[in-house]
Amino acid sequence: MTPQAMRSRVFLIPLLFFTSLRAADELPEPTISWEYPPVMTGSRVEVYRTIGDVKLNAHIFEPEDHAKTDRRPAAVFFFGGGWKGGTPGQFLPQCLHLAKRGMVAISVDYHVKSRHNVFPQDCVRDAKAAIRWVRANAERLGVDPDRIVAGGGSAGGHLAAATALLPGFEDDDNKGVSSAPNAMLLFNPAVVLAPADGHPDLLTAEKFADIRERCDGRPQEVSPYHFVRAGLPPSIIFHGTNDEAVSFPTVQLFQKVMSAAGNRCELKAYEGQPHGFFNPGRWKDEAGAGAKLHYYKTLAEVDAFLESLDYLTPAPIVETFDAGFDAKRFTTPIPNKNTEVRDGVLWTRGSSGGKYPPMVYLPVSGKDLAISFRYRHLGQGGMLWFFVDGDDGFGSVDHMLRVKLLRDGVQLQVDSHSLDPNHPLRQKQERPADKVSGAYRLNEFLPLERADLGANAWHTVKLVFSGESVAMSVDDKLWSKTLSRANFNAGKRKLLWMQNGGEKGIEIDDIHVEPSAPMP
Incomplete structure (x- = not known):
């Protein structure tokens, strides 16, 4: 295997490889x-x-x-x-x-x-x-x-x-x-x-x-x-x-x-x-x-x-979608009608035909994580919505933080959970409680923060979780923000990329996930 192919592998604990095998x-x-x-x-x-x-x-x-x-x-x-x-x-x-x-x-x-x-x-x-x-x-x-x-x-x-x-x-x-x-x-x-x-x-x-x-x-x-x-x-x-x-x-x-x-x-x-x-x-x-x-x-x-719980240290994930790409690392089947790997990047496009735009899921584990990836649009308009899912505090897994990367800025949404059906932040009164935990999802919508993401150029997104805080940035100084919420101090379980990039689509590359150092 070439050094480039080795670099493209997702490095996870061996057990995740074992569980993807079919034959005992x-x-x-x-x-x-x-x-x-x-x-x-x-x-x-x-x-x-x-x-x-x-x-x-x-x-x-x-x-x-x-x-x-x-x-x-x-x-x-x-x-x-x-x-x-x-x-x-x-x-x-x-x-x-x-x-x-x-x-x-x-x-x-x-x-x-x-x-x-x-x-x-x-x-x-x-x-x-x-x-x-x-x-x-x-x-x-x-x-x-x-x-x-x-x-x-x-x-x-x-x-x-x-x-x-x-x-x-x-x-x-x-x-x-x-x-x-x-x-x-x-x-x-x-x-x-x-x-x-x-x-x-x-x-x-x-x-x-x-x-x-x-x-x-x-x-x-x-x-x-x-x-x-x-x-x-x-x-x-x-x-x-x-x-x-x-x-x-x-x-x-x-x-x-x-x-x-x-x-x-x-x-x-x-x-x-x-x-x-x-x-x-x-x-x-x-x-x-x-x-x-x-x-x-x-x-x-x-x-x-x-x-x-931070009792074990998760192995880092490095995915660059080169020759050694292993689709089994993602829970979303790749390729599918909307998503495939081409020319060393993940290309996702079009409409799913369902309620939500096309999406890609990657399992992760750990509480304090540093997450980064690059993306770029290939057409006009559209947006990329990045989710971090984690433990909801009541025995289930659900959305924790959503980062909506629009053309004119970044909008954040914090999802926490409560057993109170009358909580003022409960998402849609008709939305039922989680089947496993019995908890209701709460939504906190933060205002749009302006940033020029209009060019079809590569943008680098970083999130560093440490305890109850997360430090976020796009292209380092183009946009940055540190946010603290109690629900961030929990295990992270999945990353989700949801796109609305039209037929030309969006490309994603250089996904890195590793344990983070404590914030100063």
């Missing part, structure tokens, strides 16, 4: 360990809790260049198994991946029914003790005590949620240290363990009876749903719609009440998938191939979620 046999085989005790390749072991003669291990995975003086984010994983069995090896591949991305990843053992004759309440005590242990030893472990993620699957997902939501269940070890994580990764989690008011058909009577028996007759005291409140850590849930062990409607309800309380809670629904759909190495043949694909897809979504 094209993907690397994850390192797995389903036995107990597990074989945890690449880890070291410390005991985080001792009760009687039982020592509970923490399997610690560290980045290659890790030092005790670091303050890295950490992820603590709890395995599934119905609080009866299971192995810390379930999350071995996720731990290896996150350590390569720069986090300290830890998969912990805990008491279970088959080995220790315990109830879920005892498992919750272990889980809270594990988070306390990591935070209490953060300086020695090279971990940031304010960036600890709790993750887990099924019963382990319940435990991860329990560390954040359930009061009590605190023991004397590391007393006074918070057991609450700063974020949650929940894989088909059991979050509703007792009847929910107003939802009589959520689970069958037989299912609730089984849960009650497992929980020693006291399921509500360990049911995360029943302790939802404002101010909880951000969370993401991965769940199959055909889950036979943990009913999909339970996580739908949990996500709804979490968002209604003002918490960020994302639900990634996997249509038609069963319980444990993301676990590589559990099945053979077609089911095994599907599990491997879903492992990589959920891992990519984990990365994007953690990047939005």
Whole structure:
């Protein structure tokens, strides 16, 4: 490949490449360990809790260049198994991946029914003790005590949620240290363990009876749903719609009440998938191939979620539309009837034939980003409308900032969100709330700022997000503005170019997206 072709590639984390592949046999085989005790390749072991003669291990995975003086984010994983069995090896591949991305990843053992004759309440005590242990030893472990993620699957997902939501269940070890994580990764989690008011058909009577028996007759005291409140850590849930062990409607309800309380809670629904759909190495043949694909897809979504929190650093994107152009990086199919790559640029033109002009979407991730691109008109009149989409603060993704590049100036529109249907800035009273978050889009229209963009010449657009502020410019000094809004301090998820350039169209080139430096 020529240097020019290499320069044109979009450089993203490898997982985004993996998720664009169609065949499971094209993907690397994850390192797995389903036995107990597990074989945890690449880890070291410390005991985080001792009760009687039982020592509970923490399997610690560290980045290659890790030092005790670091303050890295950490992820603590709890395995599934119905609080009866299971192995810390379930999350071995996720731990290896996150350590390569720069986090300290830890998969912990805990008491279970088959080995220790315990109830879920005892498992919750272990889980809270594990988070306390990591935070209490953060300086020695090279971990940031304010960036600890709790993750887990099924019963382990319940435990991860329990560390954040359930009061009590605190023991004397590391007393006074918070057991609450700063974020949650929940894989088909059991979050509703007792009847929910107003939802009589959520689970069958037989299912609730089984849960009650497992929980020693006291399921509500360990049911995360029943302790939802404002101010909880951000969370993401991965769940199959055909889950036979943990009913999909339970996580739908949990996500709804979490968002209604003002918490960020994302639900990634996997249509038609069963319980444990993301676990590589559990099945053979077609089911095994599907599990491997879903492992990589959920891992990519984990990365994007953690990047939005600044727990992982997103890789830069560089796209110059030369010989190495990879259309799979865009969610918009390229080429299409309006858009194609020609002569080393992206050419988009004409009418979509629908409600909106032709548009191009590019996925991104990260909170504080520096974004730049060039564009030029090929005909007369027209405009280019550039959107930045991000987390809406209530568990969904929507527009955050719109930059309308007209011929005679720049007009900005800020889109924020609220759960108040009567908010004075609500966009069109007939526009419904977001289906996922229940939030309403708010519009703030800023006045047109004059700038001469009439010539059919290349113009360079730059946006640098840092916290609640964004510094913007067109051709450096031709037009510039710094704007601060609370909703900018959130993860960025998509960039959108919408054009009205007629049949001659608009050309776009030199897209750059990378983490930004803090503003002075």
